[in-house]
Every structure is written in C-alpha cells, then in structure tokens.
Amino acid sequence: xxxxxxxxxxxxxxxxxxxxxxxxxxxxxxxxxxxxxxxxxxxxxxxxxxxxxxxxxxxxxxxxxxxxxxxxxxxxxxxxxxxxxxxxxxxxxxxxxxxxxxxxxxxxxxxxxxxxxxxxxxxxxxxxxxxxxxxxxxxxxxxxxxxxxxxxxxxxxxxxxxxxxxxxxxxxxxxxxxxxxxxxxxxxxxxxxxxxxxxxxxxxxxxxxxxxxxxxxxxxxxxxxxxxxxxxxxxxxxxxxxxxxxxxxxxxxxxxxxxxxxxxxxxxxxxxxxxxxxxxxxxxxxxxxxxxxxxxxxxxxxxxxxxxxxxxxxxxxxxxxxxxxxxxxxxxxxxxxxxxxxxxxxxxxxxxxxxxxxxxxxxxxxxxxxxxxxxxxxxxxxxxxxxxxxxxxxxxxxxxxxxxxxxxxxxxxxxxxxxxxxxxxxxxxxxxxxxxxxxxxxxxxxxxxxxxxxxxxxxxxxxxxxxxxxxxxxxxxxxxxxxxxxxxxxxxxxxxxxxxxxxxxxxxxxxxxxxxxxxxxxxxxxxxxxxxxxxxxxxxxxxxxxxxxxxxxxxxxxxxxxxxxxxxxxxxxxxxxxxxxxxxxxxxxxxxxxxxxxxxxxxxxxxxxxxxxxxxxxxxxxxxxxxxxx
Numbered sequence: 285x286x287x288x289x290x291x292x293x294x295x296x297x298x299x300x301x302x303x304x305x306x307x308x309x310x311x312x313x314x315x316x317x318x319x320x321x322x323x324x325x326x327x328x329x330x331x332x333x334x335x336x337x338x339x340x341x342x343x344x345x346x347x348x349x350x351x352x353x354x355x356x357x358x359x360x361x362x363x364x365x366x367x368x369x370x371x372x373x374x375x376x377x378x379x380x381x382x383x384x385x386x387x388x389x390x391x392x393x394x395x396x397x398x399x400x401x402x403x404x405x406x407x408x409x410x411x412x413x414x415x416x417x418x419x420x421x422x423x424x425x426x427x428x429x430x431x432x433x434x435x436x437x438x439x440x441x442x443x444x445x446x447x448x449x450x451x452x453x454x455x456x457x458x459x460x461x462x463x464x465x466x467x468x469x470x471x472x473x474x475x476x477x478x479x480x481x482x483x484x485x486x487x488x489x490x491x492x493x494x495x496x497x498x499x500x501x502x503x504x505x506x507x508x509x510x511x512x513x514x515x516x517x518x519x520x521x522x523x524x525x526x527x528x529x530x531x532x533x534x535x536x537x538x539x540x541x542x543x544x545x546x547x548x549x550x551x552x553x554x555x556x557x558x559x560x561x562x563x564x565x566x567x568x569x570x571x572x573x574x575x576x577x578x579x580x581x582x583x584x585x586x587x588x589x590x591x592x593x594x595x596x597x598x599x600x601x602x603x604x605x606x607x608x609x610x611x612x613x614x615x616x617x618x619x620x621x622x623x624x625x626x627x628x629x630x631x632x633x634x635x636x637x638x639x640x641x642x643x644x645x646x647x648x649x650x651x652x653x654x655x656x657x658x659x660x661x662x663x664x665x666x667x668x669x670x671x672x673x674x675x676x677x678x679x680x681x682x683x684x685x686x687x688x689x690x691x692x693x694x695x696x697x698x699x700x701x702x703x704x705x706x707x708x709x710x711x712x713x714x715x716x717x718x719x720x721x722x723x724x725x726x727x728x729x730x731x732x733x734x735x736x737x738x739x740x741x742x743x744x745x746x747x748x749x750x751x752x753x754x755x756x757x758x759x760x761x762x763x764x765x766x767x768x769x770x771x772x773x774x775x776x777x778x779x780x781x782x783x784x785x786x787x788x789x790x791x792x793x794x795x796x797x798x799x800x801x802x803x804x805x806x807x808x809x810x811x812x813x814x815x816x817x818x819x820x821x822x823x824x825x826x827x828x829x830x831x832x833x834x835x836x837x838x839x840x841x842x843x844x845x846x847x848x849x850x851x852x853x854x855x856x857x858x859x860x861x862x863x864x865x866x867x868x869x870x871x872x873x874x875x876x877x878x879x880x881x882x883x884x885x886x887x888x889x890x891x892x893x894x895x896x897x898x899x900x901x902x903x904x905x906x907x908x909x910x911x912x913x914x
Contacts, residue, residue, distance in 0.1 A: 292435075292631035295523040299439035300533035301540075302446040303604060304516040306597035308338075308541045309449065311509040312548050313591040314392050317568030319509070320552070320561040322483065323502035325476030327558060328549040330499070330506045335542055337720065338510035340713030341668055343691045344675045346534035349517040350688045351678075351768050353526035356612030357517035358671045363616065364766045365677035369746070369758040370670060372618040375609055376742040377666040379640075381511065382609065384660050385602030386424060386644030389595045394419035394648075396592035399567070400585065420648035423596060424603075428641035431603050434630045435522050438604055445597040452590035453544055456573055456583060460551045463576050470554030478502070479562075487729040501727045504661055507720050509545060511664040513537055515601040518608040527688035527769055548572075602644065607636040616762045617755060618746065662728070662735030665721040672714035679705045684772040686800035770800045775909065776874040778865070779841075781807040781834035781856065786841045788913060792880055793845060796911040803852040804874065805842055807834040810861045810896075818858070831856050862896040869907050878909040 295303075316327075323330040345357070354360045359375030394416045398405035405415035431438045478499030486501050488494065516534055520526050552561045552572045564571035569591070573583035611633035614623030627634045678685075679694070693708035725732050750757045775797070779789060793803065809830045816823040838854035845852040857864045868874050879897065901908050 293522055293524045294434070294436040294631075295439050295519050295529075297529035297532050299443055300516050300519065300523050300529050301536045302439060302442040302597070303519055303601050304342075304513045304533055304537035305450075305540050306442045306446050306512075306515075306594065306601050308510055308512040308537065308598075309446070309453075309544055310389055310392070310591070310594035310598035311511070312545050313396075313569060313587075313595060314388075315505065315509040316548055316552060317561050317563075317565040319502050319506050319549075320558040320568070321502075321565065322479055322486075322498040322505065324479040324495070324498075324558045324562075325473030325553060326478060326499060327502075327553050327561075328470075328546065329474065330502050331509070331545050331549045334503060334506040334510055334720075335545065337507065337713060337716035338513070338541070339538055340709045340716065341510070341671065342513045342534050342538040343709050344671060344713060345513055345517050346531045347687055347689055347691050348671075348675060348678065349520045349534070350526045350528075350530040351685060352766060353520040353523065353530070353769055354612065354766060355518055355521040355608040356616075357514045357520070357609065358667050358674065359609060359613060359618070360616075360766055361674040361678060362670050363760075364763045365674035365681075367758045367760045368616070368618060368750075368755075368762050369743075370674075371616070371762070372613065372746050373739065373743065374667045374670040374674075375613050375618060376746070377663040377670075377739065378514070378609055379606060379663075380738055381660050381663040381667075382602050382606035383640055383644055383647070385512070386427075386599050386606070386641065387420070387647040388660070389599040389602065390420040390423045390427075390644065390648045391416055393423055393592050393595035393599060396588045396595060399570075399588045400592065414649075417649045421645055423599065424641060424645040424648060427600050427603050428637060428645070431600075431607065431637045431641070432627075432630065432632060432634055434632055435519065435604065438600060439519075442597045442600055445593045445600075449590050449594040449597065450540070452586050452593070453547075456569070456587055456590065457547045457551060459576060459579060459583070460555065460572070464555040465551055466554055469557065470550065473553045473557055476558065479558075485728075487727050487732075489726070497727065500723050504720055504724045504727065507665065508661045510541065511660065512598065512601065513541075514667075515605045518605045521608070531689035599644075603637060603641050606640045607633045610636040610640065616765070617750075617753065620749065661720075661724055662731045663738070665717055665724060666735075666739065668717045669714065669721060672710050672717060676707060676710045676714070679707055679710070683768075685768040686770040686772050688769065688799075773801050773875050774804065774873070775801045775876040775878050776804045776806045776855075776865075776868060777878045777880070777911070779805055779807050779834075779838060779880070781809050781830060786837060786844070789841050789880070790844055790848075792911050792913055793850070794848060797878075799849055801850075803842075803845060803850055805838045805852065805854045806868070806877075807838060807856045808861045808864050809834060809856065809858045811858070812860070827858050831858055860896075862899055865900050866903070869904055876907055876909050877904070878911050880911050880913050 319330060320327045348361050349357070352360055352364060356375065358378065359371045362374040363371030397419055398415055408415040408418050430441055478495035480495045482494060483498065486497060488497050513534065516530060516537065520530060523529055548569060552568070556572055556575055560571065561568045570584045570587045573587050574580045576583050610619060611624050613619040614621050623636055625633065625635045691707055691709045695706045695708065697704045697706065747757050777793065797803070809827055811818050811827060814830070816827055818824050818827065835854060835856040838856060842852040842854045865877060869877060
C-alpha cells in the first residue's frame with residue numbers, strides 16, 4: 285500500500301483573507317442591480333439585515349476553523365458534532381454552490397473582460413463562437429492548471445487580484461461619496477420598501493402586498509452576496525499557524541466585505557436611485573460611476589477592471605473550495621475514497637480539482653446558467669443552518685477543547701445537573717439562516733424543487749454507498765479521527781516562595797505558554813529548606829507566615845495573568861516539596877508541572893531544593909516542563 289500524502293501548509297494570513305474576501309467581495313458586482321430590482325429604495329436596509337447574518341457566519345468560522353483545522357469546513361464540524369449523515373448533508377449542499385461559483389463568476393469575469401476588450405469578443409463572435417463561453421472556458425482552464433500545481437500559486441493569484449481589486453474599489457467609492465452622493469436622496473429612497481412591479485421569478489402568495497413580497501424575496505438574493513467566507517475553512521489544513529491566522533483572516537474578511545457591500549449600496553441609492561441601478565443589471569456599478577463628473581468615463585473602466593479581477597478571484601476560490609470539500613468527504617468515506625487523492629509532488633487534491641474544474645468549465649461553456657441564484661442560495665443556507673447547530677453542539681462537548689479564539693457572548697443554563705452553553709451569536713445566526721431558508725422555500729419555486737431534488741438524490745446515493753462498504757449511514761466513528769488543534773491542559777507552575785519576582789513570573793508564562801494551558805501557580809513552603817521544624821510552635825508560626833505572604837504574592841500574579849486572558853489560580857502548601865508535587869501529579873489534578881529555570885550564576889539554589897527537584901524530574905520526566913526564566 286502506498287503511503288498517504290497530506291496537504292501542505294503554504295497559506296499565510298493574507299492568503300487566507302484573500303480566499304475569504306475574493307469569494308464574497310465579487311458578489312456585489314453582480315448582485316447590486318438585482319437586489320435593487322426587488323428591494324427598490326430599501327436596498328441598503330436589505331444588505332444590512334443580511335450582513336448581520338453574514339457576520340454571525342463569519343464569526344462562527346473564525347472560532348471553528350482554527351479549532352478543527354481540517355479541509356471540509358462545515359462538513360467536518362457536523363461530523364464531529366453529530367454524525368456522518370449530517371456531515372454528508374452539509375457537504376453535499378455546499379458542493380453545488382461551489383461548482384456553480386466556478387461557472388457563475390467565470391462568466392461574470394468574462395463579461396467584464398469583454399467590456400474592457402470588446403475587440404476580442406467581437407472576433408470570437410465573427411468566428412461563430414459564443415464570446416462569454418469561450419473566454420470563461422479559457423479562464424477556468426487556467427485556474428485548473430494553477431490549482432493543480434499547488435495552492436501556493438492559486439493563493440498568490442487570489443492575493444494579487446484582491447489587492448488590485450481593493451485599491452480600485454477605494455478609488456471608486458471615495459470620489460462617489462465626494463462628488464455625487466446626496467444624503468437627502470438616500471433618506472427619500474429608503475422609504476420605498478420593495479418594488480411594486482410583478483416579477484416572473486417570484487412565487488407570489490395571495491393577500492400579501494406585492495412590494496412586501498418583493499422585499500422579502502430580495503433578502504434571499506442579498507444573502508447570496510455574502511456566500512463564500514467558508515473558503516477560509518476549506519483551506520484550513522493548508523494554512524500556516526491556523527490558530528493565529530484563520531481568526532485574523534476571517535475577521536478582516538468580514539470588515540472588508542461590509543465596507544464594500546454597504547458602501548456601494550448606500551452610494552448607489554443615495555446618488556442615482558434604485559430605478560437606474562436596477563435598469564442596468566449587468567453593469568449596475570459601472571452605470572453608477574458613469575454619472576461621476578469629469579472622471580465618469582475613466583471610472584467606468586476601472587469598475588469593469590475591478591469586476592473582472594474580483595469575479596475571477598471568486599471563481600478561483602470555487603475551485604479551491606469544492607476540491608478540498610470533496611476530497612475531505614472522500615477521506616472520511618462520505619463519498620468514494622477515490623476522491624481523496626493528494627498528489628505526491630504538488631500536495632494538492634488533483635482528482636477533485638480536475639473533475640469539478642471541468643464540470644464548472646462545461647457549465648460555463650454554454651454562456652448561461654439557468655436557476656443559478658436559486659440553487660446557489662438553497663445549498664448555502666442548508667449548510668449554514670447545519671453550521672449553526674454544529675457550533676452550538678461543539679460548545680457543549682464533554683472534552684475540554686482549546687479554542688484559539690472564541691466568539692464572545694454565552695449564556696449558561698443548568699439542565700439536569702449539567703450546564704448547557706448557548707453562544708448568542710450561534711442562536712442569532714440560526715434564527716436568521718432559518719428565516720431566510722423558509723423565505724427561499726416560499727418564494728423560489730424552482731429552487732425549492734431543484735434544491736430538494738439535489739439533497740434527496742445525494743442522500744439516497746450516500747445511503748447506498750455506505751451500505752455497500754459496510755458502514756452505518758449515521759455512524760459517529762469518523763468523529764474520533766477529527767481531533768481539535770489542542771486540548772486544554774492543567775499545568776502547575778512551581779514558584780519559589782517569596783524569592784521569585786511577580787514581573788518575572790508573568791513574563792515567563794506569557795512568552796512560554798499560550799492560552800491552551802490552565803495555570804495553577806504553586807508554592808511549597810518546605811520546612812527542611814527553611815531549616816524550620818513544624819513541631820516547634822515558633823517555627824510553625826513562621827512557616828504559616830511564609831505561607832500567607834507567598835499566597836498573597838501568587839494571588840496578585842494570578843490576577844494579572846487573568847487580565848491578559850489566562851485562566852489562573854494560586855495554591856500554597858506547607859510540607860515536603862517532593863511529596864506534595866508527587867501527590868498533585870498522581871491525583872490527576874495536574875497534567876504537567878512547569879519548573880522555571882533559574883539563572884544559577886546570579887541566584888544560588890539551595891542544595892536541598894535542587895536535590896528534590898531532580899528526584900521529581902527523574903520520577904515524572906514525561907510530566908515536567910521547563911520554562912526559560914525571562
């Protein structure tokens with residue numbers, strides 16, 4: 285049997301950010317006019333409402349992705365929190381969205397490219413070829429090759445495109461607010477809640493005003509503008525230092541996307557109004573920029589360039605996302621193991637890159653994708669709903685998991701003698717996603733049918749496959765393979781009573797140990813070391829005085845450690861050093877004892893204390909940590 289090859293960690297924090305932003309930042313270029321068509325003047329409000337749901341999704345990924353840094357994202361979290369069947373459902377729902385992402389944004393990039401170089405598109409048309417289809421095929425073929433050779437090259441492409449795209453967006457937004465934005469017009473437009481026009485795509489219900497139904501329908505479409513931040517999680521297994529880089533990348537992506545989406549929606553409604561924006565669906569932002577005095581013509585070209593750049597980067601993240609997701613599902617036998625093939629040289633899942641890249645290429649070659657938005661939203665919302673449930677469940681696992689970053693805000697309920705933790709962001713996200721999924725099922729007739737058919741077909745195939753390989757559909761055995769980046773460890777730091785300086789202890793701990801360690805500061809007042817006798821009343825009083833002073837000092841240090849994010853407490857014992865440390869380790873109260881290595885040239889260590897420490901180290905060599913004294 286050949287040795288299994290693993291993915292290679294080559295993605296830094298900005299590369300991770302680029303993957304997350306590229307997959308979401310491009311959406312505004314194809315969604316703004318579409319949302320205005322249904323939401324009318326309330327377009328910024330619609331984006332703002334869905335932005336809150338996007339924030340909750342992004343924060344959940346910022347916690348879970350570094351905690352469980354595996355390719356697969358929500359599929360992995362669902363397996364860990366529930367079982368393989370729930371994990372498959374989450375992954376299968378996302379596969380459709382990612383594959384559509386490749387095609388949709390390659391076509392959008394081709395459209396902007398044609399706007400920039402109309403001569404090339406005209407030449408293809410003269411040859412009897414569909415311009416958008418041919419250009420998008422070239423784009424996707426290039427992405428397949430780049431991703432095949434390594435995620436390093438793929439991410440570098442995304443990084444370059446995102447940097448240029450962000451610069452251009454800044455050049456578009458800032459002059460717009462200075463030159464054409466009218467605050468009074470914005471307030472006037474915001475009062476128009478939904479378009480009164482009947483649209484053929486909406487499955488209207490009786491007795492509800494048309495404008496309100498259009499407004500509700502626009503909420504589901506606006507959510508499509510925020511789909512994609514999970515790409516950060518898909519590359520978690522290839523991210524360097526995921527505990528630090530992923531939360532940073534996710535939070536930066538949230539901020540950058542919010543500035544872009546809210547900036548363009550407020551600017552457009554507060555300058556040209558919803559009717560003009562909705563009347564130019566394909567180039568709504570370019571239409572906005574053309575109204576700028578003096579720089580309008582040049583600005584429209586810049587918008588087209590930014591649209592091309594970000595849409596192409598988004599198509600790239602679709603290739604990255606679906607290839608890692610499907611490979612992960614093959615790894616855990618949610619799909620045939622054949623899909624999990626990592627190239628020994630390039631360290632990429634080459635089979636899934638080529639297969640799903642070609643599927644996206646085939647869809648794009650027709651130059652048009654029917655029902656794209658509806659299926660895109662349906663699959664994403666199903667996966668996000670499972671994400672929120674898995675997030676709440678994983679917060680309540682019995683094992684003590686180290687979370688490099690935690691979403692703030694939690695309510696604890698006492699239930700049946702135990703404590704159930706309810707993260708507030710998880711509840712908000714669940715309610716928001718569930719509401720949008722209900723609206724999608726209500727107003728998207730084609731998406732309702734085709735999305736349900738996609739899920740049903742996938743689950744049936746999954747059941748047949750699992751039965752054929754002799755595994756239960758709802759098995760939880762795979763969850764045992766999904767280990768957190770680390771567990772929480774209880775470490776006792778042995779501190780010399782009275783001698784150690786508080787600042788030195790704090791500096792030593794903060795530079796040597798991260799927040800996965802729960803700290804107990806321990807001092808042992810050893811009568812033998814201080815040449816005192818417990819049976820003597822005077823000596824015993826002196827020992828208790830030493831204990832009181834040491835405890836006061838350690839409590840002060842523990843409080844300072846708590847202020848910088850550690851869980852810390854202090855304990856002081858009177859007795860034989862060797863016996864007390866042995867009892868603490870043997871009882872299981874502490875998993876490690878940390879010794880602060882002293883600078884013996886400057887501070888003399890008494891021989892009694894030193895001999896006892898050496899005996900402890902020789903007895904518990906696997907349980908002893910030595911910290912370099914700062």
